[in-house]
Amino acid sequence: MEGSVGYDNDLNLRATELRLGLPGTEPVSIVRSNKRSLQQVADDDCGVNGCKSDDQNETAPPPPKAQIVGWPPIRSYRKNNIQTKKNESEGGGIYVKVSMDGAPYLRKIDLKIYSGYPELLQAIENMLKFTIGEYSEREGYKGSDYAPTYEDKDGDWMLVGDVPWEMFITSCKRLRIMKGSEARGLGCGV
Amino acid sequence: MEPSELKRSKDSPNLDESTRRLSFPDEVLERVLSLLKSHRDRSSVSLVCKDWYNAERWSRTHVFIGNCYSVSPEIVARRFPKIRSVTLKGKPRFSDFNLVPENWGADIHAWLVVFAAKYPFLEELRLKRMAISDESLEFLAVSFPNFKALSLLSCDGFSTNGLAAIATHCKNLTELDIQENGIDDKGGSWLSCFPESFTSLEVLNFANLSSDINFDALERLVGRCKSMRVLKLNRSVSLEQLQRLLVNAPQLAELGTGSFSEELTFRQCVELESALSNCKNMHTLSGLWDAKGIYLPALYPVCTHLTFLNLSYAALRSDELAKLLAHCPRLKRLWVLDTVEDKGLEAVGMNCPLLEELRVFPADLFDEEIIHGVTEAGFVAVSFGCPRLHYVLYFCCQMTNAAVATIVQNCPDFTHFRLCIMNPGQPDHITNEPMDEAFGAVVKTCTKLQRLSVSGRLTDLTFEYIGRYAKNLETLSVAFAGSSDWGMQCVMGGCSKLRKLEIRDCPFGNAALLSGLEKYESMRSLWMSACNVTMNGCRLLAREMPRLNVEVMKEDGSDDSQADKVYVYRSIAGPRRDAPPSVLTL
Numbered sequence: 001m002e003g004s005v006g007y008d009n010d011l012n013l014r015a016t017e018l019r020l021g022l023p024g025t026e027p028v029s030i031v032r033s034n035k036r037s038l039q040q041v042a043d044d045d046c047g048v049n050g051c052k053s054d055d056q057n058e059t060a061p062p063p064p065k066a067q068i069v070g071w072p073p074i075r076s077y078r079k080n081n082i083q084t085k086k087n088e089s090e091g092g093g094i095y096v097k098v099s100m101d102g103a104p105y106l107r108k109i110d111l112k113i114y115s116g117y118p119e120l121l122q123a124i125e126n127m128l129k130f131t132i133g134e135y136s137e138r139e140g141y142k143g144s145d146y147a148p149t150y151e152d153k154d155g156d157w158m159l160v161g162d163v164p165w166e167m168f169i170t171s172c173k174r175l176r177i178m179k180g181s182e183a184r185g186l187g188c189g190v
Numbered sequence: 191m192e193p194s195e196l197k198r199s200k201d202s203p204n205l206d207e208s209t210r211r212l213s214f215p216d217e218v219l220e221r222v223l224s225l226l227k228s229h230r231d232r233s234s235v236s237l238v239c240k241d242w243y244n245a246e247r248w249s250r251t252h253v254f255i256g257n258c259y260s261v262s263p264e265i266v267a268r269r270f271p272k273i274r275s276v277t278l279k280g281k282p283r284f285s286d287f288n289l290v291p292e293n294w295g296a297d298i299h300a301w302l303v304v305f306a307a308k309y310p311f312l313e314e315l316r317l318k319r320m321a322i323s324d325e326s327l328e329f330l331a332v333s334f335p336n337f338k339a340l341s342l343l344s345c346d347g348f349s350t351n352g353l354a355a356i357a358t359h360c361k362n363l364t365e366l367d368i369q370e371n372g373i374d375d376k377g378g379s380w381l382s383c384f385p386e387s388f389t390s391l392e393v394l395n396f397a398n399l400s401s402d403i404n405f406d407a408l409e410r411l412v413g414r415c416k417s418m419r420v421l422k423l424n425r426s427v428s429l430e431q432l433q434r435l436l437v438n439a440p441q442l443a444e445l446g447t448g449s450f451s452e453e454l455t456f457r458q459c460v461e462l463e464s465a466l467s468n469c470k471n472m473h474t475l476s477g478l479w480d481a482k483g484i485y486l487p488a489l490y491p492v493c494t495h496l497t498f499l500n501l502s503y504a505a506l507r508s509d510e511l512a513k514l515l516a517h518c519p520r521l522k523r524l525w526v527l528d529t530v531e532d533k534g535l536e537a538v539g540m541n542c543p544l545l546e547e548l549r550v551f552p553a554d555l556f557d558e559e560i561i562h563g564v565t566e567a568g569f570v571a572v573s574f575g576c577p578r579l580h581y582v583l584y585f586c587c588q589m590t591n592a593a594v595a596t597i598v599q600n601c602p603d604f605t606h607f608r609l610c611i612m613n614p615g616q617p618d619h620i621t622n623e624p625m626d627e628a629f630g631a632v633v634k635t636c637t638k639l640q641r642l643s644v645s646g647r648l649t650d651l652t653f654e655y656i657g658r659y660a661k662n663l664e665t666l667s668v669a670f671a672g673s674s675d676w677g678m679q680c681v682m683g684g685c686s687k688l689r690k691l692e693i694r695d696c697p698f699g700n701a702a703l704l705s706g707l708e709k710y711e712s713m714r715s716l717w718m719s720a721c722n723v724t725m726n727g728c729r730l731l732a733r734e735m736p737r738l739n740v741e742v743m744k745e746d747g748s749d750d751s752q753a754d755k756v757y758v759y760r761s762i763a764g765p766r767r768d769a770p771p772s773v774l775t776l
Contacts, residue, residue: 070287070694071669072552072585072612075344077370077398081479081503115484115513117456137457164453165484 094169096150100128101179111169117161121148128177135161147178219245229254251275256714258296258320259739262763263304275314275339276305282717282757283667284692285319286344289719289755291743293770297321297347299329300768306333314339314365321345327352331359339365339393346372350380350399357383364417365393378403378426384411391415395422397446397477402426413438419471422446425479429454429462436465445469447477450485450504459488467491476500483510493517498524502551505529512537523547528563528585535568539575547581548572552612563612566593573600580638581606588619589646594628604636608643614670614695617647624648630655633663643667653677657684665690678702682709692717700727703756707731710738715759723753725776731758732776739765740776 093110107127114120121132133143140159141147148160150172157176160168223246226232236246252275253266266273280296282289298320305312312334322345330337337360342348350373356366357380378401384391391411396403403426412418412435419442423432427448436442454462462485466472472492481504493499496518501511502525511526511534521542526534528550538545550564566589573579579601589611598604609628617624625646633639633655640662644652648671656663657680664687672678678698681688682705690713699722710716710731725742732740743755765775 068614070284070289071614072610073284073287073667073669074551074585075286075370076288076372077344078502078551115510116459116487118487135456161456164455166453 094172096172096174098124098127098175098177100130100146100177101182103128109175111172116165117168121160124148124175124177130177132177137162145179148175149178150175216241216245220249224249224251227252248272252314253277255279257759257761258301259763259766260714260759260761263301265763267304267308271308273309274312275316276301276309276312277316277318278320279318280320280345282692282715283319283690284694284717284719289694291770291772294743294773295321295766295768295770297323297326297768299323299326302326302329302333310334311336313337314341316341316343317345318343319345321347322352323347324349324352324355328355328359331355336362338362339367341365341367341369342371343367343369344371349374350376350378350401354380354383357381358385361385361388362390363388364390366391367393367395367420368398369395370398373399375399375401377401381411382407386410386414389414389416392417393420394418395420395446397422397424399424400426405431409434409438416441418442420444420474423448423477425449425477428452429485430458433458433462433465436462436469440465440468441471442469443471444474444498445472445476446500447475447479449480450478451480451482454485459485463488463491470495472496474498474500476503478504480504481506483507483513486510486514489514490517495520497522500525502527502549505553506534507531508533508537512541515541518542519544521545523581525549525551527551527553529553530564531562532564532568532571535564536571539571539573542576544578545572545576546578548576548579549581549583550585551583552585563587566590569593570596573597577601578603580604583608583610585610585612587612588616589625589628590618590620591623591625591627591631592618592620594625595631598631598635602635603638604632605638606641607632607636607639608641608667609645610643611646614645615647624651626651626655630659633659637662639663641665644671645669646671649673650677650680653680657681660685662687664688666692668693668696670695672696672698675699675702675705679705682706689714691715693719693721695720697722699723700730703727704731707734710735710758711760713760715757717755717757718753719755721756723756724751725753726751728753728756729776737761741769742774742776743772744774 093112095108095110098107098109109123109127111120114123125131130146131144132146132148133141135141149157150160150168151174152158152171153173160175219242223232223235226235229252232246232250236243247269248271250270251272253270253273254277255261255266256279258278258280278298278301281294284290285294296319298317306329310333313336315330316339322342327348330340340356340363353366353368356363378399381396381403384407392415403424405427412421418439421435421439421442422444423446425448429448429450429452432447466488469492473495475489475492475496475498478501481501483506493514494517497520499518499521505527506514506529508531511530515521515537518541522544524538524542524545524547526549535550538548550568552563554562564584564586566586569584569586570593573596577600580603582604586609589609594609611625626649628646629642629644629648629652632642639660642656642660642663642665644667650673653672656666663685666681666685666688675698678693678696679702681691688709698718703718703723704727706716728740728742732738737760739759739761741757742753743757745754748754769775
C-alpha cells in the first residue's frame with residue numbers, strides 16, 4: 001500500500017481548484033487565510049494572546065474573499081435568484097407635519113417607519129387621541145367626524161388612502177386631519 | 191399483527207417445522223404486508239424467509255432507489271412486478287454545487303424504457319438529481335396512461351417543451367412539481383397546454399420558472415381544478431393576479447406567491463387580505479419574492495394557522511420579520527435569508543415556541559462592503575425560545591464553541607445539525623481555537639443526531655468525538671477540516687449507522703480511504719474530492735471490494751497519480767456502462 005502523501009495545503013488546493021474570481025479581483029487562494037489563522041494558533045500560548053494578535057491583524061483590511069468552486073454549499077438556483085434589497089433607510093426619514101382642526105399645535109411624524117396606511121392611521125389616532133372612520137373608495141372615511149387629508153406635491157389637498165402607499169409617501173408634504181362639515185364633504189359624490 | 195409476532199410464532203421451538211408449519215395463505219400475508227409503507231420495514235420483512243420475500247415483493251407498490259447506479263431497472267422490474275410509484279436519486283449531492291462534471295450521467299431514459307414495458311400502469315415518478323431530456327418527458331407522457339404525479343427536484347437537461355408534453359398528454363395528472371431545477375426556460379406557453387377538459391390537478395408548482403405564463407389560462411385552470419391544494423406560482427405572477435386566483439381557490443393548503451412587490455392601492459390591499467383570510471386550510475406559505483414590508487400585513491389572517499413559512503426568497507429586514515412573526519404562533523418550520531440578522535432571529539425565539547426547523551440562507555455572497563448576516567447570537571436566541579428545534583441549516587459568518595454548547599443544551603433533540611461557517615477553516619472568533627468542542631458538544635448531547643454538516647477550523651479531535659458519540663449518524667458532510675488520516679479513520683470505525691459520507695478539501699489520504707474497506711458495502715456512497723487520495727489507493731480499494739463501484743473523476747491538468755474526485759458506492763448492477771470519458775471506473 002502506498003504511503004499517504006503528507007498533507008500540504010498549498011499543493012493540494014491549488015492543484016485541484018478551479019477558481020472563479022470576480023473581474024478585477026486577484027484570485028486569493030483560500031490557503032492564505034488558512035495559513036494566517038494557523039500561524040496565529042502556532043504563535044499563541046493560549047487563547048487570550050490569540051485575541052491580541054488577532055486585533056493587530058484586524059487593522060489591515062481583510063483580503064478579498066476567495067471564490068471557491070461550490071462554496072458556500074448553496075444550490076445554483078438559489079444563488080441566482082436571491083436579490084438583496086438595497087439598503088432603503090440610508091437617507092433618513094420622511095418627516096411631515098400633522099395638524100388637526102381645533103388642536104392648538106402641530107405634530108411631526110416620520111412616514112418611513114410605517115409599512116402602510118393602516119399603521120399610519122393607527123399611529124395618528126393614537127397620537128392625537130381620536131378615531132378615524134372606515135375607509136371605502138366610494139365614500140371616504142365613514143363613521144366619524146374626522147377625515148385624514150394630505151397636501152401633495154402639486155399643492156392639492158387629497159384624501160389619504162386613494163393612491164398606492166409608495167406613491168403617497170413620496171408625494172405627501174403635510175397631513176391635516178379635517179373635522180366637521182369640511183370632512184364630510186370629502187369623498188362623497190366626487 | 192406485527193410481522194415480528196408472526197415470525198416468533200413460526201419459529202417457536204415447540205413446533206416441528208415440517209409437520210406443524212404455520213401455513214399462512216399467501217393472500218393474507220400479502221394483504222397484511224400491503225399495509226406496510228416504510229421501505230426499511232419492507233426490507234426487513236423481505237429478509238425473514240423466502241415466503242415472506244415473495245409476499246413482500248408482490249405487494250410492494252412503491253420503490254425507493256437512493257442511488258440509481260446501485261441497481262439496474264431490469265433487476266428492479268424482475269423483483270417487484272407491481273410497482274406504481276418510483277422515487278429515484280441520481281448524482282452525488284455535491285453536483286448541486288457544481289463539483290460534478292456536466293455529463294456525468296444519471297439519465298432517466300433507460301429506466302423509462304424498462305418501466306414502459308414492465309410497469310405500464312406507473313402512476314408516480316419522483317426524481318432527484320437526475321438528467322432528464324425533453325424526449326424522455328415526451329416518452330413518459332405518452333407511455334403511461336394512468337400517470338398521475340411528476341416531481342423533479344434538482345434535475346437538469348430539459349426545457350419547458352418537455353413540460354408542455356406532460357401537460358398535453360397526461361389526462362390523469364394530479365401533481366406537477368418542478369422544484370429548483372436546471373431548466374431551459376423557453377417561455378410560459380406550456381401551461382396553456384392543459385386541455386380545457388382537464389380538472390384533476392391537485393399540486394402545481396412552477397415557482398422555479400422565470401418566464402411569463404398566460405395568466406388567463408392559469409386562472410381558468412385553477413378555477414376548474416377544484417381539488418387543488420398546492421399552488422406555487424412563479425415570480426411573473428403579480429399581487430393583483432394572485433388575488434384573482436385566490437378568490438377561486440380558497441381551499442388551498444399550500445401557497446407560493448409570485449412577486450410580492452407591485453404597488454397596490456388601499457382597496458387592492460384590502461381585497462388581497464380578504465382573499466387570503468378566506469383560505470382557512472392554508473398551512474404553508476412561500477414565494478414572496480421581492481417582498482416589501484408594507485404588503486406583509488395582508489398575510490396576517492393566514493399567519494395564525496401557518497406551520498411552514500418559507501421566506502428564503504424575500505430579503506426581509508429584522509423589523510419586518512419581527513412584525514410578521516408576531517402573527518405566526520403556530521410555526522413549525524421557518525426558512526429565512528440572513529438579511530433578517532440576529533435581531534430577526536431573536537424575534538423567532540420570542541414568537542415561535544413550537545418551531546422545529548430553521549433554515550437561514552445567506553443573501554449577498556460577494557458584497558465585501560456590507561457587514562451583515564447572522565452570528566452565533568441569533569442561533570443562541572432561537573435556541574432559548576424554541577426548545578423543540580430539531581432541524582437546523584445555518585449559514586453564518588462567525589461562531590463560537592460556547593454558543594454551540596449553549597444551543598445544544600437548550601435543544602438536545604437535534605436530528606439534523608448543518609452548520610456552515612462561511613469562511614472555510616475559520617476558528618472560534620472569540621477564543622481563536624478550533625471549533626472541535628462545538629461539534630463535540632453536538633454529538634455528545636444530541637443522541638438522536640442523524641445528519642451532521644461541520645465547518646470552521648477543525649482538527650482530528652472533532653472526528654474523534656464524532657466516531658465516539660454519534661452512534662445514530664447516517665449522513666456526514668465535511669469540508670476544509672481535519673488534520674490527518676486519523677480523523678476519517680475515527681469516523682469509519684465509530685459511526686456504525688453511517689450511510690452517506692461526503693468530504694471535500696481535507697487532508698485524508700489512502701490510509702483513511704482504506705480504513706473504511708469493510709464499511710462501504712453497508713453505506714450508500716462515499717464522496718471524496720480534493721483530498722490526498724491517489725489512483726493507487728483507489729485501485730486497491732476496487733480490487734479488494736469487487737461489489738463496490740470505485741469511480742474517479744479526473745480534472746484537466748492534474749497530476750496523473752492523484753485521484754481528484756472519488757465516488758464509491760455499492761452496486762448489484764456492476765460497473766456502469768454510461769460513464770463519460772472523464773469518469774474512470776476502477
